[in-house]
Amino acid sequence: MRVITVWAVSTLTMLVLAGLLPDFQLKADDGDSITRVALTAVWGAGAFGLLVALVWPLAVRALLLVPALVLGLLVFFLNGSLLLVALSLIPDGRGEAEPETAVVVAAVMSAVASATSAALAVRDDDAYRRRLSRLAHRRGRQGGDDGRHGLPGTLFLQLDGVGHDVLLQAVADGLMPTVASWLDGAEPTHRLTPWRTDWSSQTGASQLGILHGSNHDIPAFRWYEKESGEVVVSSRPASAALMQRRAVARTGDGGLLTLDGASRGNLFSGGADQLALVLSIAARRGRSNRSRAGYFAYFSDPANAVRTALSFVAEVVREIVQSTRARLRGDSPRVKRGGLYPFIRAFATVVQRDIVVAAVLGDMLAGRTAVYADLVAYDEVAHHSGPHSTDALKVLERLDRSLELVAKVAEHAPRAYRIVLLSDHGQSPGETFQSAYGLTLANLVRAGCGLPVPRHAARTTSASEARDAVRTALHRPVPDDEEEPEHPEPGSDPVVLASGNLGLISFPDTPGRATREQLDRRHPALLTTLANHPGIGFLLVRSEEHGALVLGAGGAEHRLDDSGDGGPAGDARPLAVFGAGAADAVRRTSGFPHVADIMVNSWHDPDTGRVHAFEEQIGSHGGLGGEQGRPFLLSPYTLSPPVAGGQELVGAEQVHHVLRRWLRECQGPQVPVVAAGAPAENPRPETEAEGSFPVSGGAVQDKSA
Structure with missing residues (x-):
């Protein structure tokens, strides 16, 4: 009945368009009766629908070889071509349309058919459930049941950039009813646990640690490596592949998802077999590259293509309206949101979300054992609108509807699923460093070095996972005027990079890590200029005499390495406002081989949680200070608690241990045990004391226990 209804609506749509468009007709030149025209429309609509069902999947699979932007344009060309073929199949040649008119007619018919089909499916809930059950049963037979379908699977859904406090705010405001039902429903099913990130509070470091068990030597989102003269950027495919190789070599393990896993929309694969929109393999070419498989899985249904295209346009309009309102209201702080940003936002909040979901x-209907997926929508909007803005919170409302759909489909999967919701970091609000002080960090460094400073400061570099994912999808390189060069020119000028409110300063012509003493001899005013600037919280340098050293305003110094009596020495004021664990996080980063000569963390107001980003972002993450370092972990009561009572979950590597423990609870000893950070040449087994968190009385199987 649903097929017949959609066919009837498509026929009526074709008749209306034939009456409105002069270049589209459904009758012979000498005229036809109304009945004859109606039969022609019935024939044409049926032929068009049949061609779309048969030809579209094959065409989309072939078109995956072209960039995504070209694919988007070809969608309309393909639809129009199929309509022309359908009209040619009408007896006696009664169907006729100009090519450009055929594109319009096909687009309108697809949109109407999609809307009609979706409306019928929503109203007929029983039919929707039967369809899912049949699909789950069929996919289960195709994949084969190796005995694991009797065990529960685990789904890890990452809400990129959503801090613990933001999640609670959205739940309290009624924007996330699905999450609210898990936490505060009649029978709560999940527990909420905050955790603390490493110093580098950004997706590259956090997700690498979560998926691969090690984020050693990831000092920031981007950093300069002196031995190769290259800038490594977490969101570049080649850099992501390099980071993943180093993590695998250090742990001696493929990752969290090596057992029948799927990685969707992530920077890294996690060792999964099934990959879609995974950045670390996007630079590969050949049959082994399946990073764009998600495009086919989604766009093989033309209704999805039309629905996503319409939602994409609506999101672009929504962003233009919201940014215009913010400008007219005089909102502060505010950053520019023009240019390509509305389209990048639409990609993150519509295209990436739809494909990943x-x-x-x-994956669930196929019964996969472990799935890890990243949804970047909130993170992208919060960068430009602020983490607590209405714009960003509305994105969470739409993401909650996706969570509801996932939970509903999980009921029809061939195995039970434990749904774990988590984030990789939060975001801290605040005016940009350049807006607050009228110059960029790079220009402040040049002034401290006695180098000429441009009269007009250039636009500060800014980047995000969504922006670089768009460039990767388009097969476009990073423009030199929007990003730091991959190979900076050798010379005496420092390389200054930004990662949210964390800055990195390197001197390419100084072998190894420049010490404080070397910097003072070469640029006597630099460290004092930086440490005493009101927009800077502290500096990390290496001293020949005292080792790792934190510098603050007014000559404050804090030695991170042990003093003679076994305790820290010096003035601890520079780190005091950044909370517990700040010294440990900075000390760990100081031991990385590729830490910058000078690491700069911006000012932080502990009362408001505000920071100053060194990029053009009013919601930022990457360093210490505020909500950026406090993400969340939302886990079912059927899994053991993440930590024992009173303990704190610290660092992405420890989160990896928790997730791997949960996989063992679901799948048994076939999930390998790996200690985070263990070198490949000397892998050591994980024990409760060093790699996991003990739970009194054994693992909790349900809430009542």
Whole structure:
């Protein structure tokens, strides 16, 4: 009945368009009766629908070889071509349309058919459930049951950039009813646990640690490596592949998802077999590259293509309206949101979300053991609108509807699923460093070095996972005027990079890590200029005499390495406002081989949580200070608690241990045990004391226990 209804609506749509468009007709030149025209429309609509069902999947698979932007344009060309073929199949040649008119007619018919089909499916809930059950049963037979379908699977859904406090705010405001039902429903099913990030509070470091068990030597989102003269950027495919190789070599393990896993929309694969929109393999070419498989899985249904295209346009309009309102209201702080940003936002909040969610649904219906998926929508909007803004919170409302759909489909999967919701970091609000003080960090460094400073400061570099994912999808390199060069020119000028409110300063012509003494001899005013600037919280340098050293305003110094009596020495004021664990996080980063000569953390107001980003972002993350370092972990009561009572979950590597423990609880000893950070040449087994968190009385199987 649903097919017949959609066919009837498509026929009526074709008749209306034939009456409105002069270049589109459904009758012979000498005229036809109304009945004859109606039969022609019935024939044409049926032929068009049949061609779309048969030809579209094959065409989309072939078109995956072209960049995503070209694919988007070809969608309309393909639809128009199929309509022309359908009209040619009408007896006696009664169907006729100009090519450009055929594109319009096909687009309108697809949109109407999609809307009609979706409306019928929503109203007919029983039919929707039967369809999912049949699909789950069929996919289970195709994949084969190796005995694991009797065990529960685990789904890890990452809400990129959503801090612990932001999640609670959205739940309290009624924007996330699905999450609220898990936490505060009649029978709560999940527990909420905050955790603390490493100093580098950004997706590259956090997700690498979570998926691969090690984020050693990831000092920031981007950093300069002197031995190669290259800038490594977490969101570049080649850099992501390098980071993943180093993590695998250090742990001696493929990752969290090596057992029948799927990785969707992530920077890294996690060792999964099934990959879609994974950045670390996007630079590969050949049959082994399946990073764009998600495009086919989603766009093989033309209704999805039309629905996503319409939602994409609506999101672009929404962003233009919201940014215009913010400008007219005089909102502060504010950053520019013009240019390509509305389209980048639409990609993150519509295209990436739709493809990743569709891939996750397919994974559950196929009964995969472990799935890890990243949804970047909130993070992208919060960078430009602020983490607590209405714009960003509304994105969470739409993401909650996706969570509801995932939970609903999980009921029809061939195995039970434990749904774990987590974030990789939060975001801290605040005016940008350049807006607050009228110059960039790079220009402040040049002034401290006695180098000429441009009269007009250039636009500060800014980047995000969504922006670089768009460039990767388009097969476009990073423009030199929007990003630091991959190979900076050798010379005496310092290389200054930004990662949210964390800055990195390197001197390419100084071998190894420059010490404080070397810097003072070469640039006597530099460290004093930086440490005493009101927009800077502290500096990390290496001293020949005292080792790792934190410098603050007014000559404050804090030695991170042990003093003679076994305790820290010096003035601890520079780190005091950044909370517990700040010294440990900075000390750990100081031991990385590729830490910058000078690491700069911006000012932080502990009362408001505000920071100053060194990029053009009013919601930022990457360093210490505020909500950026406090993400969340939302886990079912059927899994053991993340930590024992009173303990704190610290660092992405420890989160990896927790997730791997949960996989063992679901799948048994076939999940390998690996200690985070263990070198490949000397892998050591994980024990409760060093790699996991003990739970009194054994693992909790349900809430009542």
